[in-house]
Amino acid sequence: MNKTLLVGIDFSDCSVNALEHAVSLAEKAEANIKMIWVNKPDNTRNLIDISNEEVLHEAEKRLEGLASKYQPRLKNGKIDFITRKGKVYKELVAAAEEFDVFLILIGTHGSSGFEEFWIGSNANRIVSATERPVITIRGGVDINRTIERIVMPIDSTIESRQKVPITALLAKYFNAEVHVLATHITSVKDVRDRIMEYVKQVERYLEENQVRYLVKEVEAGNISDSVVDYATTINANLISIMDEQEKAASNIWLGPYAQQMVNHSPIPVLVVHAKNYIAGIAM
Numbered sequence: 001m002n003k004t005l006l007v008g009i010d011f012s013d014c015s016v017n018a019l020e021h022a023v024s025l026a027e028k029a030e031a032n033i034k035m036i037w038v039n040k041p042d043n044t045r046n047l048i049d050i051s052n053e054e055v056l057h058e059a060e061k062r063l064e065g066l067a068s069k070y071q072p073r074l075k076n077g078k079i080d081f082i083t084r085k086g087k088v089y090k091e092l093v094a095a096a097e098e099f100d101v102f103l104i105l106i107g108t109h110g111s112s113g114f115e116e117f118w119i120g121s122n123a124n125r126i127v128s129a130t131e132r133p134v135i136t137i138r139g140g141v142d143i144n145r146t147i148e149r150i151v152m153p154i155d156s157t158i159e160s161r162q163k164v165p166i167t168a169l170l171a172k173y174f175n176a177e178v179h180v181l182a183t184h185i186t187s188v189k190d191v192r193d194r195i196m197e198y199v200k201q202v203e204r205y206l207e208e209n210q211v212r213y214l215v216k217e218v219e220a221g222n223i224s225d226s227v228v229d230y231a232t233t234i235n236a237n238l239i240s241i242m243d244e245q246e247k248a249a250s251n252i253w254l255g256p257y258a259q260q261m262v263n264h265s266p267i268p269v270l271v272v273h274a275k276n277y278i279a280g281i282a283m
Contacts, residue, residue: 002077003031003102008092008126009081010037011062014107014139021137021268022105023070024146026077028173031102033074035063035081036095038088052085059083089125096132104134108262123262127243131273133166135238136262147174151231151267152240153181153223154198156191159242159274164202166272167240168211176237178206178213181230183220224260231267240270 007022009015019035026033037059039052063081071079084091096104108123127134152167154160171178182199184192199215206213220226231239243258261269 003029004099005029005031005033006092006096006099006101006104006132007033007035008038008088008104008106009035009063009066010107011059012107012139014137016066016107017139017141018105018107018135018137019066019070021135021141023073023079025103025105025170025173026074026079029102030076032077033070033079034095034099034101035066035079036092037063037081037083038091039083039085040088041085056083088122089129092126093130096130101132104130104132106134106136108136108138124259127258127262127271131275133273134271135268136265136271137268138264138266141266141268145237147171147176147237149177149179149234149236150238150240150270151179151181151227151234151236152202153183153227154195154202155183155185155223156194156198157242161198161202162274163240163242163270163272164205167270168206168209170238170270171211172209176212178211179230179234179236180206180213180215181227182215182217183223183226184217185220185223222257222260224257224264228261228265228267231265236267238268238270239265240272242274243271 005022005026007019009019022033025031039056039059060083067079067081082095084095092104104126106123106126123136147170150167150171152163167178180199180202182195184195203213203215216230218226218230227239239261241258241261258271262271
C-alpha cells in the first residue's frame with residue numbers, strides 16, 4: 001500500500017511550490033498525494049456577495065486542474081484532493097490522522113488573492129498540533145531542486161536523535177548526503193561530550209542503513225541562525241529538526257528557534273514531533 005503525502009493548498013505560488021516538492025518526493029517514494037483546501041469562513045464575503053457555494057466550486061475546479069497537471073508525473077501513485085471547512089490548522093491536522101499520512105507539506109508564506117491561509121501562525125500551529133512529520137517550504141524556493149544534501153543538527157537533548165530514521169529514509173530515496181551537525185551552545189565539557197556521543201550513535205545508524213553522511217561541529221550562539229547559515233553555505237536542500245530542541249539550558253522548542261526556522265529558513269525544513277520514551281535511542 002502506497003504512502004500518502006498531504007499537501008495544504010491555498011492556490012498561492014508558495015502552496016503550489018509545496019505541491020511541486022511533494023510530487024518530486026512522491027515520485028521517489030512511490031507515494032500518493034492528497035491535496036487539502038480549507039474553506040475558512042470569512043464575514044467579508046457578505047460585503048462582496050460571494051457565497052460559500054461559489055467559493056467551493058471555484059476551489060474544486062482549481063484543485064481538479066492541479067490534479068490533472070501533475071498526475072502524469074506520478075507513475076506509481078495518484079493525486080487527488082479533499083475540501084474541508086473550518087480552521088485551517090485543525091482541519092489539516094484532522095485530515096492527516098484520517099488518512100494516516102506519511103508526511104505533511106505546506107507553504108509558509110504567500111497570498112493568492114483568492115484566500116490567504118498559510119501565512120504567519122498557521123505553519124507553526126500545524127507543526128505544534130500534529131504528530132506527523134511536516135515539511136515547511138517558503139515561497140521562492142527553487143522547485144526544480146532535488147534533495148542532494150540534508151542538514152541534521154544534533155544537540156544535547158535525548159529527543160534530538162528521533163528525527164534520524166525519517167531523515168535517513170528521505171536521504172535514501174534521493175541518494176542524498178546527510179550532514180550531521182553537532183551544535184554546541186556551551187563550553188561545558190560534559191554537555192559537549194554528550195552531544196558527540198549522540199553523534200556517534202547517529203553515525204552508526206546511518207552506516208547500518210547505508211546512508212552517505214559527514215559530521216561537522218559548529219559553535220552556535222543561536223541554533224537557528226547557525227544551522228541555516230551552514231545549510232546555505234553547502235547549498236543544502238533540506239534541514240531536519242525536532243519540534244523540541246534545546247533552548248540554552250532548557251529543552252523548549254516550538255519555542256523561538258523552531259519558529260525562526262519554520263518562518264525564515266530559505267531552505268525547506270523537515271520538523272519531526274518529539275515522542276516520549278523511557279530509554280535508548282528512538283531510531
